[in-house]
Amino acid sequence: MKRLIITNGKIILPTSIETDKILICINQKIRQIVASNEFMPQPDDQIIDAAGNYVAPGFIDMHIHGGGGHDFMDGTVEAFLGIAETHAKYGTTSMVPTTLTCSDTELMNTFATYRKAKVLNTKGAKFIGLHLEGPYFSPKQSGAQDPIYLKKPQPEEYNAILESSEDIIRWSIAPELEGAIKMGHVLQEHHILPSIAHTDAIYEEVTQAYKAGYTHITHLYSAMSSVTRRNAFRYAGVVEAAYLIDDMTVEIIADGIHLPKPLLQFVYKFKGADKIALCTDAMRGAGMPDGESILGSLANGQKVIIEDGVAKMPDRSAFAGSVATTNRLVRTMVQLADVSLINAIRMMTLTPARILHIDKSKGSLEAGKDADIVIFDNQINIIHTISEGHVIYSK
Structure with missing residues (x-):
């Protein structure tokens, strides 16, 4: 199954902001959030580099x-x-x-x-x-x-x-x-x-x-x-x-x-x-x-x-x-x-x-929820919008 992977982002969770983490999505859902050093890429992964920007729920x-x-x-x-x-x-x-x-x-x-x-x-x-x-x-x-x-x-x-x-x-x-x-x-x-x-x-x-x-x-x-x-x-x-x-x-x-x-x-x-x-x-x-x-x-x-x-x-x-x-x-x-x-x-x-x-x-970036994700910079300018695992906007 092709995976959507978001790397190098500041991931906004309900009570914290995490760095050095990888967000993995499969079949329009969030599968898991893992430490960067635990991530094993696959040949057909779709990888989005958040480039140090924020990663939040849609x-x-x-x-x-x-x-x-x-x-x-x-x-x-x-x-x-x-x-x-x-x-x-x-x-x-x-x-x-x-x-x-x-x-x-x-x-x-x-x-x-x-x-x-x-x-x-x-x-x-x-x-x-x-x-x-x-x-x-x-x-x-x-x-x-x-x-x-x-x-x-x-x-x-x-x-x-x-x-x-x-x-x-x-x-x-x-x-x-x-x-x-x-x-x-x-x-x-x-x-x-x-x-x-x-x-x-x-x-x-x-x-x-x-x-x-x-x-x-x-x-x-x-x-x-x-x-x-x-x-x-x-x-x-x-x-x-x-x-x-x-x-x-x-x-x-x-x-x-x-x-x-x-x-x-x-x-x-x-x-x-x-x-x-x-x-x-x-x-x-x-x-x-x-x-x-x-x-x-x-x-x-x-x-x-x-x-x-x-x-x-x-x-x-x-x-x-x-x-x-x-x-x-x-x-x-x-x-x-x-x-x-x-x-x-x-x-x-x-x-x-x-x-x-x-x-x-x-409503939140948690395993099992829809892969609705938005990536934005420090001024809340949108870089990527992802709906159910599909990119619907990129700057």
Whole structure:
């Protein structure tokens, strides 16, 4: 059997960085990590010399909308594959394509396109399931979601959606909406992660939702409640609940813009690397030059401007989406938030894998797991991206 061998690298393990070790992969899996002096080469080995650079698990992006000029809501196989290939250049080996609040017709088309694209996806980051973002959101916290399509959860509707696709692995919802708690229980039965998002909930509503399976919070701080007043009384919001519920996991857009340095450090200090996943939440402008772009589908999206490392509304009154890449998230956590490289990598690999319940096969460089590997330099610039033992990008 032909082996993939990675030599001369600084191998990032869950709790240490090892040198003088060899990473051996066979049949798309990691076989073992051995000392350099114990390695016996074979004639047909495929050897990659890491040249003293870092060797890490492949990056897992659990919330992403687009990149390379494409958006998943474009509804074409070309768009899906283009996004996967674009983000492979930045170290992403696994991604969860994410929808926007839309019409039922667009959603069904997205399901059908996903089924086709995942079979043809051999050159980019692997699709590991769909994330539905909406339409069950608070109108007060809709953000860039189209308010025309917002609604409350109705069993006949969401059950029909669940019957239409077996690829959904997470669904973002405002838990304070009538019917959302019942929906959380239904999603649990389908082994789908209910996630709190675009919400005006207070702490008491979040604790109720947590018991119903809402154990994760989508893009913490973005489109959600904090301390508020109702009839003169103060109430804690979703942000406070994220910290008070110890086992609640969160994801953050760690581009240094959606959350500046103090907030990145605040989240990290109180939640820690085991409860934080980094996500890009990237739109089509990721990996593209500055200038005009479109948030959402080409047919029904809205114009935005990309500048200063983020997408903005045309009047520059608010952010309109991220153009981050996974390596940028790691770089930001290390260089801006002063987080150790080991823990920044954990938040981009093992923690999202655990949240999505795929950590038995992905998220760390361990024997028996998928050979998803990324090699990068001291500035987190990607040199090689390897998905299930196949090189899908080389600088």
